[in-house]
Structure formats: structure tokens, C-alpha cells
Amino acid sequence: MRGSSDIPGGVDIEYALLPVGDYLVFKSVKTRTQPLQPIKLKMEVNNESISLTYQGDEYGEEAEILEEVINILEEHEEEGVEKIFKSLKERGLKVGINRLREILKKASGKELLEERGPKGKRLYRLNPAS
């Protein structure tokens, strides 16, 4: 946001409309209630009008990475963080290893199951209950 941090600091709720790829994403930045699920909007401009059309929910980078982790684990059954990290890199997805650890931890018990390997290494597999 432009200017002093006193501007967003003084408001109760802040929403942002940001360009992401071919879309505009409308999302909550600051809220005292439950945040909005970000939504994608497409802006079309012609000689007579400008229109914004709803294009569905925006799931963002985290969902994209998790989806690819699921694809990896469908192929390899069980993997450690470093191998998942390497596979994501090979598939062209850039994510820091600590960020990946956070995503995997967050998905544990939901989409994924976390187990400990022989040296205490964290191993991930798909949760059959998911």
C-alpha cells in the first residue's frame, strides 16, 4: 500500500484488488472477522464499457503446491521433505524448503499423513481418509 502504515493501521477492514496473472484477485488483507475467500475477477475493456466478471475462487500458491505434492505422492507413495522439494523443483514449482515444510505440516491429518522415519525424518503419504 502507498504511504504511511498509519493508513492501513487505522482501518478496521482492508480489502485489496491485485493483478495476479491474467486476473484481478480481490482479497482480505486485514480483518477483525473471518477473512474472505479470495476471488478471481476478469476485467474486460472495450470501447463502450469496462466489466468485471467473477472467475471463481483464488486458491493461491499454497493450494497449487499442495496439489502438486499430492500428484507426487500418488506416484511415489511416501516421500521425505527434501525429495518432495526436489520433485517440485523438477516440475517447475518454486517454493522455499521452510515454506514447503509449513505447507506439509498444515496438510497433515487432512490431505496428508505424517510419519517418522528411522532417523526421525518426517515422511509424508496421502491420507486415505481424505
Added chain:
Amino acid sequence: MEKVEQVKPTLVVIDSLIRVHRLKEDDAVAMSLVVGRLRKIANSGTTVLTIHHHKKGEGPLARS
């Protein structure tokens, strides 16, 4: 503020923030004054919706 007290609107839309003051946006003291005025309107029972722009060059479509 006087007008707001007189009309008592449900919603005031400020489009955009820069059009209602002549102070420096990057000056915290100046901006706390501006936000304080808006807060006063909000505290009187009127919802205040303010449009504020991102920096030029911010975001993935930004030009360098």
C-alpha cells in the same frame, strides 16, 4: 464532518483518499490525523469506505 452530522448517512465512500487531504502520504503524523478524522466519522455511526491506491510498480503486472 458537519455535513455528516447533518445528513447522518449510513455510508460515506471516499474515492480516493488522496483527494480529501493535501498532506504527505508517507508522513505518519500527517496520516494519523487524516485517519483520525475518518475514524471520528466512523465512530458517529457512519460506515466509511475509503479507496486507496497501491504504489506504482507494486504487483505482478507492474512496469519497471
